[in-house]
Amino acid sequence: MSHPWRRTPWLLPPLLLIAGFFLYPLYFVVRESLTADSAPGVTLATWQRVLTSGRFLDALGSTVTISLAATVGCVVLGTFFATVLAFVPFPGAGLVTRLVDTLLAFPSFLIALAFTFLYGSAGIVNTALGGSAVGDFLYSPWCVIAAEITFYTPFVMRPLLAAYSHVPREQLDVAASLGARPGRVFARIVLPEALPALAAGGCLTLLLTLNEFGIVLFIGAKDVTTLPMLVHSYGVVTFDLPAACVVAVIQVALSSALYAVYRRTFHKGR
Amino acid sequence: MTAAIGLRDVTVHYGRTEALSAFSIDVAVGETVALLGPSGSGKSTALKAVAGFLRPSAGSVLLAGRDVTHAPPRERGIGVVVQQYALFPHMKVKDNVAFGLAAMGRADRRARVAEVLDLVGMAAYAGRYPRELSGGQQQRVAIARALAIRPPVLLLDEPLSALDASLRAEMVGELQRLKRELPDTAVLYVTHDQTEALALADRIAVMRDARLVDVDATEELYHRPPSAFTASFLGAANLIPREGGELLVVRPHQVAVAAAGTPGGRAARVTGVQWRGSTYRVTCALDADGTEVRADVASLDGLPGVGETATVLVPTVGEGATVVRV
Amino acid sequence: MLVWSRRGRALLWTVFALVFVPVVLAPLAVLVLAAVAGSWNGVLPTGYTTGHLGDALAGEQVASLSVSLQTAFLAGIGAVIVGVWGALAVREAPPAARRIADAAMHLPIAVPSVVVGLGLLTAFSRPPIALNGTMWLVVIAHFVLVLAFAYSTVSAALERTDPAYAQVAASLGASPMRVLWRVRVPMLMPAVSAAASLSLALSMGEVGATIMVYPASWRPLSVTIFTLTDRGKVFLASAETVVLLATTVVILVGLGVATRRGRR
Numbered sequence: 001m002s003h004p005w006r007r008t009p010w011l012l013p014p015l016l017l018i019a020g021f022f023l024y025p026l027y028f029v030v031r032e033s034l035t036a037d038s039a040p041g042v043t044l045a046t047w048q049r050v051l052t053s054g055r056f057l058d059a060l061g062s063t064v065t066i067s068l069a070a071t072v073g074c075v076v077l078g079t080f081f082a083t084v085l086a087f088v089p090f091p092g093a094g095l096v097t098r099l100v101d102t103l104l105a106f107p108s109f110l111i112a113l114a115f116t117f118l119y120g121s122a123g124i125v126n127t128a129l130g131g132s133a134v135g136d137f138l139y140s141p142w143c144v145i146a147a148e149i150t151f152y153t154p155f156v157m158r159p160l161l162a163a164y165s166h167v168p169r170e171q172l173d174v175a176a177s178l179g180a181r182p183g184r185v186f187a188r189i190v191l192p193e194a195l196p197a198l199a200a201g202g203c204l205t206l207l208l209t210l211n212e213f214g215i216v217l218f219i220g221a222k223d224v225t226t227l228p229m230l231v232h233s234y235g236v237v238t239f240d241l242p243a244a245c246v247v248a249v250i251q252v253a254l255s256s257a258l259y260a261v262y263r264r265t266f267h268k269g270r
Numbered sequence: 271m272t273a274a275i276g277l278r279d280v281t282v283h284y285g286r287t288e289a290l291s292a293f294s295i296d297v298a299v300g301e302t303v304a305l306l307g308p309s310g311s312g313k314s315t316a317l318k319a320v321a322g323f324l325r326p327s328a329g330s331v332l333l334a335g336r337d338v339t340h341a342p343p344r345e346r347g348i349g350v351v352v353q354q355y356a357l358f359p360h361m362k363v364k365d366n367v368a369f370g371l372a373a374m375g376r377a378d379r380r381a382r383v384a385e386v387l388d389l390v391g392m393a394a395y396a397g398r399y400p401r402e403l404s405g406g407q408q409q410r411v412a413i414a415r416a417l418a419i420r421p422p423v424l425l426l427d428e429p430l431s432a433l434d435a436s437l438r439a440e441m442v443g444e445l446q447r448l449k450r451e452l453p454d455t456a457v458l459y460v461t462h463d464q465t466e467a468l469a470l471a472d473r474i475a476v477m478r479d480a481r482l483v484d485v486d487a488t489e490e491l492y493h494r495p496p497s498a499f500t501a502s503f504l505g506a507a508n509l510i511p512r513e514g515g516e517l518l519v520v521r522p523h524q525v526a527v528a529a530a531g532t533p534g535g536r537a538a539r540v541t542g543v544q545w546r547g548s549t550y551r552v553t554c555a556l557d558a559d560g561t562e563v564r565a566d567v568a569s570l571d572g573l574p575g576v577g578e579t580a581t582v583l584v585p586t587v588g589e590g591a592t593v594v595r596v
Numbered sequence: 597m598l599v600w601s602r603r604g605r606a607l608l609w610t611v612f613a614l615v616f617v618p619v620v621l622a623p624l625a626v627l628v629l630a631a632v633a634g635s636w637n638g639v640l641p642t643g644y645t646t647g648h649l650g651d652a653l654a655g656e657q658v659a660s661l662s663v664s665l666q667t668a669f670l671a672g673i674g675a676v677i678v679g680v681w682g683a684l685a686v687r688e689a690p691p692a693a694r695r696i697a698d699a700a701m702h703l704p705i706a707v708p709s710v711v712v713g714l715g716l717l718t719a720f721s722r723p724p725i726a727l728n729g730t731m732w733l734v735v736i737a738h739f740v741l742v743l744a745f746a747y748s749t750v751s752a753a754l755e756r757t758d759p760a761y762a763q764v765a766a767s768l769g770a771s772p773m774r775v776l777w778r779v780r781v782p783m784l785m786p787a788v789s790a791a792a793s794l795s796l797a798l799s800m801g802e803v804g805a806t807i808m809v810y811p812a813s814w815r816p817l818s819v820t821i822f823t824l825t826d827r828g829k830v831f832l833a834s835a836e837t838v839v840l841l842a843t844t845v846v847i848l849v850g851l852g853v854a855t856r857r858g859r860r
Contacts, residue, residue, distance in 0.1 A: 008689055008690065008693050010681075010684075010685040010688070010689075011682075011685045011686065011689055011693060011697050013678070013681065014678050014679075014681055014682035014685065014697075014701065014747075015682075015697060015700060015701075017678055017743075018700050018701065018703070018704075018740075018743075021716070021736050021739065021740045022703065022704055022707075022712070022715070022740050024719055025712070025715025025716050025718065025719035025720070026707075026711075026715050027719075028715060028718040028719040029711065029714060029715045029718055032718050077615065077619065080612070080615070081612070081615075081616065083598070084608060084609070084612045087597065087598035087599075088597070088598050088599045088605055088608055088609070090605075090609050090612075096616070099620075100620070102845075103620070105793070105794060105797035105798065105801075105844070105848075106797070106801060106841065106844075107800070107801025107802070107803065107818060107840075108801075109801070109803055109818070109821070109822070109837075110623075110624075110627055110801075110837050110841070111623050113627060113630075113821075113825060113830070113833060113834060113837060114622075114623035114624065114626045114627045114630075115623065116825075116830060117626045117627070117629075117630050117636075117830070117834075118622065118623065118626055122637075124626065124639055124640075127637075127638060127639050128639045149619070150619050150620060150623060153619070153620070168354065168356055169597070170352045170353075170354065170356035171356040171358060172597060172598055173321070173323045173343065173350070173352070173356070173597070174350055174352060174356045174415075175358075175369065176322075176342065176343040176344045176597075176600060177321055177322070177323075177343040177344065177346065177348055177349075177350045178344075178369050178370030178415070178416075178419060179344045179347070179370050179372070179373070179419065180344060180369070180370075180372070181344065182598050182599045182600070182604065184372070185598060186598060188358075188361075188369070189358055190598070192360040193359065193360060207705075207706060210708075211707070211708035211709070213708060213709060213710050213803065213804040214801075214803045214804065217803065217807070217822065218822065218825055220825075220826070227708075228708045228709075228710040228711075228804065231708070231710045231711060231714055232710050232804075232807065232808065235710075235713075235714050235717070235808060236807070236808055241718065244714055245714065245718065248710075248711040248714050248715070251707075251708055251711055252707055252708075252711055255706045255707055255708065256703075256706050256707070258706070259703075259705070259706030263699065263702070322600070323597070342600030342601055343600060344600070
């Protein structure tokens, strides 16, 4: 068949752009990570320096902890919100769903900014409850986790709401007429059918929270450093480009591995 | 004796539209009542009100004399089979059927599942998933699931509408057999198909525009329809105007068509002929007022062709036709 | 319906409100309040002013907004064109090439934006192509980051499109190019509009890569907001954020209306 789109060359322009503006720079990141000010040529000196530094290990630890905790929070909250909106809708539920959809397109730092007003030392919560009710919450990892939960919960809700829309309402009706309580209907009918979507949403959230930068940057807690923050501070604050590249390579390896799992698990069916 | 199902002036609104208007009916223990009507006539709404899937804005729903108008579905103990079956896709057939038996012990449950699957002839498929079954088989499983809880009342909402014609005829026979095996179960059967209603129901309630039109024993309603709507919906009767604002009700098989000029008939023109396998349906327009009359005839031999003039022979009231007021 | 009793539903809705309001609604509301707060010593602002919003739309700030808009338009248009092209090409490619190309187009989603910025900084700060200190590094960074989302949106829509339309068009004697222009691309317009909206919105709010590569002469609004926050000018930063969100929403609504008009 002489279908022009059948010919693979049509793939070349977009792929060349990806190669030029994404893969080629990544190659430079790897190359740069193998240099050091102290030694000429290809060297692992910077790798050694970064990997053994407490700063890196701390950042790795808090990145993983924060993103795991935030993901769990998002999955729990997102499931609750989506279930109520889809199956126990109240007047105005449609509006709430649209608001949640809009949040997806907003920048994450606005949540961080709002949190400074809510939980800062002179913030609303402290003023309302008197004194320092929430203490140093703003500068603790908990605050980053809370902000990420607020921002990323919609990322769990959207695939879940899409999956819920494919669950025939008659199934819930019939289950109820067979004597099942709401809890049992949810656990036995709704959840099994939504599980793939929930897993996909959770996996994506884990990836995005691992890579999250804006929230951590804007809250600006000195004790909370994540890998993307470390890339930023090595790269443009202390101008230690090789060290920034080492952290970047590790981060890319981590994220790509997770992304590969995500694609392998959820794109098989296509 | 108290009716198994009682609807008392039940009114249901969807937003502003009235989907069911002051609807009342009783279904006795062991009786099958068909709700028959075109789509949008409120018949499914009535069924959902009995099941508890929607809440009436007025009136009350009684089950064995108990007012359940505000009880949730799970407290009603009714077996429901919906149009697309709503089998739980991630559960095997046996788990679907066992779903309503959560309160039972394990051995009892297994025995009951085997028993009802056997009743619908699906015992061999207990380990399959719904997607591995044909439409007719899914239908049987849905019925088994509803019957597993030994409901005194069974609700069937257009249960055969998703099946093709030959399977539908087979399932009607199957449902007749089930009815004989469950003599104490009251059945409310919602359908738009008059053949299903005629074959299965003890009584038929004809519905239109959210209201009950007529209700009576099946044969009575067929042979002596009280209204023009029931006459045409049940058995596709011809309605021929008579003097005094009355309509003559004549079934197509009672009408004969003959060559133009045959005495004792009405002058007409043939407008169409459809071959239906065993018979031909000949459509004619009466010269007098253009009324369309449909006749089922065994053979076209000696009959005028489409576009030609003809004579339509219609029985009189004494010969099997009935009369309704307009 | 999942919960049938009125009491159960009321309880569930109360819990929903008790969680949803502080977690999702409060931060948004607080931000808007801060943008118009004159002074804030109590639980709620003690005075209101439009001064911050006025400042947010003046001088340096408005220049920054214009930089953001230009960047978003350049990167967005590029991403939509390449995204649509890529989605169509990937769909028609043989299965093996299709899988690899699809993964490649999605890849930037997996990489943190800071790393994308770092990569561009290291790769294009030296010959043969030295772009450091120019606006182009910012535009390219945004293009790379939003391309994956634009592509993903269009290719998902393409996946859902019934191939019968294109087949019918071809059976009526249309050349493949005509089928593409008269049938396939028009049917994709809602997805293209969605991709454009998403690209614009993401670009307007991008910080990670931007903060790595922006030159002093090309400072997008998101970076300006960060600088203000960092200097403790949180009210102005909030006003600026509200301006950013409002601008984004206005453009998105405009795009949506234009798409719907075009379809009529």
